[in-house]
Amino acid sequence: MALWGGRFKEDVAAATQEFGASLPVDKHLYKQDIAGSKAHARMLAKQHIISQGDCDAIVGCLTDIEGEIDAGSFSFHIEDEDIHMAIEGELTRRIGEAGKRLHTGRSRNDQVATDTRLAAKALAHDLMQANLHMREALIGAARDNEGVVLPGMTHLQHAQPVLLSHHLLAYYWMFERDFHRLTAAFEAADASPLGAAALAGTTYPIDRVAASYEMGFARVICNSLDAVSDRDFILDLHFACSTMAMHLSRLAEEIVLWSSSEFGYITLSDAYSTGSSIMPQKKNPDFAELIRGKTGRVYGNLLQLLVTCKGLPLAYNKDLQEDKGGMLDSARTLSQSLAVMAGMISTCTFNADVMRAACEVGHLAxxxxxxxxxxxxxxxxxxxxxxxxxxxxxxxxxxxxxxxxxxxxxxxxxxxxxxxxxxxDIDAIVGARTTMGGTSPSAVREQMRLVRATLVADEAYLEGISSLVPMGEGV
Incomplete structure (x- = not known):
């Protein structure tokens, strides 16, 4: 019988048990669940709601369970339904009555919302780190190709000559904006719902603020109904991911074009190319194409949650069990895509002579x-x-x-x-664009100074919030 089964005469059917289980997805949030449970237990003891001895037993056993999950030796069972029940059930089996007291003053509703917010913060943090690495790769390529000229295009037609470094830095600024969308998502998630209980709060004299600070939250959510039903913070993360996926896809499209025989602007490293099973001569930009293709699944995850939330009455509804899979998938997809794109940019060869020759076509003057x-x-x-x-x-x-x-x-x-x-003269045309944001060498040098300043500022921000995601690894 499930931990909540006191009101029931029989267990759920096997088919519905598997259908209703979220464990395959939310087991990835075990660190967040354990961190939240430890903070809750310590707060209960501080408020004299449970004894210090029970608190010590709970925290010690949770540490052991976390270590076993880390090591891969912990056994999950589908009948546990979700990560919360799996951990609490094992806790109770090991330490008895003390384990049963952990759930005092909370519900799975505020527990799952807490875990999800902690996970969203960790995912946003990790994506910010990957974003910085991507931007560093663009800066490196712009620096190493100073003075290289290529045709700037509109409508995919030759328009005016620009510096390659200027072109690459256009993408830098896209990803710089993406970083700040991620900071907004992080800050939206940075509020604790723990203590809202099922929907109305609790009669126990808990200290929500103390528990929230221990978990690294900046603030407490003020309305208990909103605390357990809000998933806007995940939508914020989805939107940040979707916009960044779009920027990656645009850059991937240019890599596909530029590496073709028709353009020949770049030569991809063998490490970021594949061959053909039938045509020996082929060198395909498969990984750029995959990045472009994966954009659809990231967009789909955003739409899935928007549709899930659109008709939900207050407060918690089981539909919200579908909130985490897309979030984890999009973050994982983006993290991998950023790493691969950074590698492609850092290792490809920019063919300056081919780009220069292309400037002689299309009447760019x-x-x-x-x-x-x-x-x-x-x-x-x-x-x-x-x-x-x-x-x-x-x-x-x-x-x-x-x-x-x-x-x-x-x-x-x-x-x-x-x-x-x-x-x-092509060089004179490029050099004449000296206005701020222009493509002249002097304007691009000033832009590089601004680029480095924004990178330093964003690195400092990331370092400042790192202490607020102590359980980030393992999501």
């Missing part, structure tokens, strides 16, 4: 030629039309803008002079 006329007093829209005509001339002649004789430029507009040649 066209905007600067129009700016040349505008700076001499011609309205930009008129300058745009004239340069568009010159590009058409190039297309008809099968040449580039810098192949046109000066006479052709002057035929299009008398404002063109011999100095138009400098507006056609």
């Amino acid at each position: 066209a905007t600067d030629v129009a700016d040349y006329l505008a700076k001499k007093g011609m309205p930009f829209r008129e300058a745009h039309e004239i340069v568009g005509h010159l590009v058409l001339v190039c297309e008809e002649r099968g040449c580039r803008l810098d192949d046109l004789p000066l006479a052709v430029f002057q035929e299009a507009s008398p404002l063109f002079g011999p100095d138009i040649v400098s507006s056609l």
